[in-house]
Amino acid sequence: xxxxTFLLLFASTAVALDYPHTTAEPQKTGWPLTxxxxxxxxDKPEYERRPGRESSKHLPQLWPQVPTxxxxxxxxxxxxxxxxxxxxxxxxxxxDVLLVGDSITIQWGESWKKYFPDLKAVxxxxxxxxTQNVLWRLDHGGVEGLQPKAIVLMIGNNNMFFTPETxxxxxxxxxxxxxxxxxxxxxxxxxxxxxILPAHTLGNRFYEDIKKTNAALDPLKLDxxxxxxxxxxxxxxxxxxxxxxxxxxxxxxxxxxxxxYAVYAEKLKPLLAAQ
Numbered sequence: 001x002x003x004x005t006f007l008l009l010f011a012s013t014a015v016a017l018d019y020p021h022t023t024a025e026p027q028k029t030g031w032p033l034t035x036x037x038x039x040x041x042x043d044k045p046e047y048e049r050r051p052g053r054e055s056s057k058h059l060p061q062l063w064p065q066v067p068t069x070x071x072x073x074x075x076x077x078x079x080x081x082x083x084x085x086x087x088x089x090x091x092x093x094x095x096d097v098l099l100v101g102d103s104i105t106i107q108w109g110e111s112w113k114k115y116f117p118d119l120k121a122v123x124x125x126x127x128x129x130x131t132q133n134v135l136w137r138l139d140h141g142g143v144e145g146l147q148p149k150a151i152v153l154m155i156g157n158n159n160m161f162f163t164p165e166t167x168x169x170x171x172x173x174x175x176x177x178x179x180x181x182x183x184x185x186x187x188x189x190x191x192x193x194x195x196i197l198p199a200h201t202l203g204n205r206f207y208e209d210i211k212k213t214n215a216a217l218d219p220l221k222l223d224x225x226x227x228x229x230x231x232x233x234x235x236x237x238x239x240x241x242x243x244x245x246x247x248x249x250x251x252x253x254x255x256x257x258x259x260x261y262a263v264y265a266e267k268l269k270p271l272l273a274a275q
Contacts, residue, residue, distance in 0.1 A: 017181055019135075021062045024054035028067075031085060031141025041078055046071040060165040064174025067136035070129060077126070077133075084124045085141045096120045097272065098148035098189075100134060100182070101155045103127030104197065104256060111261035119272065122146060130158045131174030138181045150272055151182055154194040156213060157254070163209045171209075172216035179222055192271050193222055194231040194264075199254045202242045229271055236263050 027037035040049070051066045052059035070077040096119040099105050099112075105125030112121060124142055126133070134155050155178055159171040179193055195214040200207045214234065223230045237248055237260070244253060248260035256264065 019066045021051040021066045029139045041069040042075045061170045064131045064170050065177045068132040069136045070133040080126050092145040094147045098151045099123040100153045101125045102129040115265035150190045152192045156196040160206050160209045168212045171213045176220050191228045198244050
């Protein structure tokens, strides 16, 4: 007889999605990493591991949709992932919320405790992450063994650095692929996909590409899944003329101030309460 606990473990370690490209990465899924995989991730900068490099092809349209470990130089990025894996291993089983994303997610910090004190949450944000980096983390122990009731995904800001090469639709499809990955791993969870927040200034290429990427999410109909809610915060963080509300951001006009997290929390509360 198969025990229920085994079934739960099996569900959390399901095989990865069928991605649109197969890279030369030696270990596609699983944790801990083999010595070969660790060397591949640590010794090669990210651009040498992108889809197409294994065949000397330039395939930027695939970058956001295919798992690729991040790289800050040496093993710095991998150490951040390893720390998240340890936190996940220490919180096995049911949790209220899984927070997935980049620096805007990991910087919830005290604001999360202030606005959601009764929710058990695991936060696996890493600053600088793109959709492809999140995909890699999800497939390499980043969420294994968790049973979240709800998931909040906000990712894509850092993909804007590469939209001149990848194109806008590819960035949107990267977000969609992160959602598909999470849905496969957690079929019962409610998933909130927060669109990318505005950044910089009206007319800035980065700002305009964020806006275009958010628009490109609409035809993908992410919320055709009844357990998915798309959260559009654009009007909450911009004035009528499109300029960002500077009091909601830090001086870099990218990251959120405590007031910004207060607005974000206000919009999340009813969605999380509706679990």
